[in-house]
Amino acid sequence: MNLHENLYQLLEAAVEQYNHPDFIESDPISIPHQFSLKQDREIMGFWTAMLAWGQRKTIINNANKLVELMDGAPYDFVLHHQEEDRKVFLDFKHRTFQATDTLYFLEFFQHYYRQHDSLEDAFARHLSPTSLHTESALAGFQQLFFSLPDAPERTRKHIPSPLRGSTCKRLNMFLRWMVRKDKKGVDFGIWDRISPSQLLIPLDVHVDRVARNMGLLERKQTDWQAVLELSEVLRSFDPTDPVKYDFALFGMGVLGKEWS
Template identity: 50%
Template sequence: MTNSELKDFLDEKVLQYNTLDFIESDPVQIPHLFSQKEDIEIAGFLSATIAWGNRKMIIKNSHRMMDLMGNAPYDFVLSHSENDLAQLESFVHRTFNGVDLSSFIRSLKHIYTNHGGLEAVFSKYQEAHSMQKSIHEFKKIFFEIPHPYRTQKHLSDPLNNSAAKRINMYLRWMIRQDNKGVDLGIWGSISPASLSCPLDVHSGKVARKLGILTRKQNDGKAVKELDVQLRKLDSIDPVKYDFALFGLGVFEGF
């Protein structure tokens, strides 16, 4: 397949999967429940944090997190009491439990109270054509207040060679300007050109079959390699191809 044929093929798959129908089977539906910016970004962040494993269970447990916060995540983050956090103790999604959720709520309050919010932190440290340093700095700020050591594992650091799939997916939701209504694109201070593909087992397998990824591990180095290839296909909106790679892998078994 020539580069031109590859681009045409993937562009066609983007059009096929980057549609409103995608929302009903994806955790991106959770931030779509809200209209206030802070509610959207907090709901999206927490949902993306637990986005591994069975997709139906991810969505079910994301809804449960919202219910536990009275379906008002921003208000809960800013005004929660210790008694409110105690109500989160029963939550569990795989290895992310109520202790982790409470710690995340405290750190989110710290982010909004002392650092201007989630968008402000990510935009402050962005580099040209990369959000990886931003993710690294965000994790440092997120955990600069007292927290259980175990909770750190639920935020990846690409500068430690992690693919950081979930946080890259979250950034796609918040930043990508999507005229199809899937990605929310509420962070205007960051360019979609800086986004990286949320690399996972599905998108990685498809990318290797298409010859745009040679590295065998799904890690930070693989993300960088894939970034280069996807930006050759579309330098303005490279991460739109996540829809094509993921759709081909999950829905077509490519």
């Protein structure tokens, strides 16, 4: 058995192990799993993903605080709340995510959802069906998100762009949640205008470390080019669903035994 085949079988086995409903409870994806309405899943999926750095328990606790502040109904709150209803969010914070950022997220969501049915269009409008991957969707979304007149400069660090070299880990993770389609019960697969084959790997420190240990990533910097490089390698294992291996790499790095 050659090295490529050996790696393929190892990754496939790890995907099977970690792409499982048992994964949900301790992962930030548990937040949008509280909801059945597509827009609730989008709003809380996006917001939770954008908060997803630091301890997972803290991420989940703070995302649940946001749900409580929106009376347990994010989409209804976003559509119908008045400006004075935002005062209760002034004390919300998660690490460097502060009140200014929270208020702008609410403003963007309300502006957007009063004109559009789904957050999918905010990404898919920038992407061609023939595009190899989602770089243009991420860059276009970032520009759209900050297109309102009073968009605060400080909030930009929370919604990165690949055009500035960021790995865009949290955005890629959110797209994985919304786009990937299987019968495992973890990812939602509720968007149709982006193909799972176009998705890019959410490159966090755990995925980066395991990928390098396995010889899947050679680029020295952990940046956007590294995301493209690793995603291309993973596409050689499964061209239709390369990002399913996020379960394998993350699982081996955080939840299980690493490759050595």
